[in-house]
Amino acid sequence: MKYEDEGIIRLRKEQRKEEYHDIRGEGVYIGDRFVRFSPRQIGSMATLFIPEDFIDMPQEVRLIKYPSQARPEEILTSLDGRVSFAFQMLEEIPKGQITVLALQMKELLHKANPSIVFNSEEMGTLSDGCTICMFDFENSGVDGRIYHMMCFAAWEGGVLHGTFNCPQEDEEEWRDAVWQALLTIQDQESEEQGEQNGTD
Numbered sequence: 001m002k003y004e005d006e007g008i009i010r011l012r013k014e015q016r017k018e019e020y021h022d023i024r025g026e027g028v029y030i031g032d033r034f035v036r037f038s039p040r041q042i043g044s045m046a047t048l049f050i051p052e053d054f055i056d057m058p059q060e061v062r063l064i065k066y067p068s069q070a071r072p073e074e075i076l077t078s079l080d081g082r083v084s085f086a087f088q089m090l091e092e093i094p095k096g097q098i099t100v101l102a103l104q105m106k107e108l109l110h111k112a113n114p115s116i117v118f119n120s121e122e123m124g125t126l127s128d129g130c131t132i133c134m135f136d137f138e139n140s141g142v143d144g145r146i147y148h149m150m151c152f153a154a155w156e157g158g159v160l161h162g163t164f165n166c167p168q169e170d171e172e173e174w175r176d177a178v179w180q181a182l183l184t185i186q187d188q189e190s191e192e193q194g195e196q197n198g199t200d
Contacts, residue, residue: 023049023180030173037181042074042087046153046160049184050076050085057084072163083166083174085181090152090159098154099123102133105150113139124183130155134182136175138168147171149178155187 021028027036040050057065057075065084066072072086093101102121110116121135134151145168153160162185164178 021176023177024184028177030177031170035177037177039184040076042160045074045087045089045158047184047186049181051078054078054083054085057081072161083170084164086163088161090161092156092158093154095154098131098133098152098159101152101154101159102135102150105152106135106137109137115140122179124179126153126183126185128155128187130187132182132185134179138171144168147174149175149182151182151185153182153185160185160187 023037027034029035036052037049038052039047040054041047054076057077061077061081062071062075066075066086072088074087075084076086077084090101106118110118116137116139118135118137121133124132124134126132130153132151132153134149136147136149138145138147140146146165147168147170149164151160151162153162162182164174164182166174
């Protein structure tokens with residue numbers, strides 16, 4: 001009976017994921033929680049869809065989680081602090097070099113921490129035609145293994161460097177929704193131009 005119950009629960013979860021699979025729609029299930037995403041401005045850099053209940057990470061928490069002075073400019077976190085997105089702008093790079101930048105970052109990460117396990121790489125195209133490059137990996141944190149998804153999106157004026165992280169045990173629940181979110185990144189300047197064209 002126990003195995004039948006587990007099978008029914010698993011089937012219901014799969015059905016829910018099929019019905020609620022688009023973060024730009026009503027929302028998605030992450031674990032047993034229904035999460036709604038909405039557009040969020042990331043400083044003056046860009047906009048993208050982020051879980052509605054995420055907040056700016058409090059300064060005192062930033063100092064603990066990101067002790068380096070080179071901490072990201074924008075950090076958004078879940079209310080329990082277990083899951084976060086972080087963003088910063090890097091210098092502009094030559095067109096077509098985004099994959100080289102991602103490879104260099106992987107090499108730096110592995111050199112700093114050989115225990116890192118890299119999972120996969122993906123390329124995507126944003127709404128403004130710019131390329132986004134993503135890779136994900138796992139490493140050891142203070143409280144256990146941590147899952148990370150890192151991306152680079154390049155456009156005129158700079159490169160947006162984004163990072164997502166959560167406990168490794170939550171990786172399967174978050175991965176697809178996070179990649180969907182990163183694919184909604186839009187350069188702030190491009191978005192403003194689009195709005196102006198729409199009002200002309």
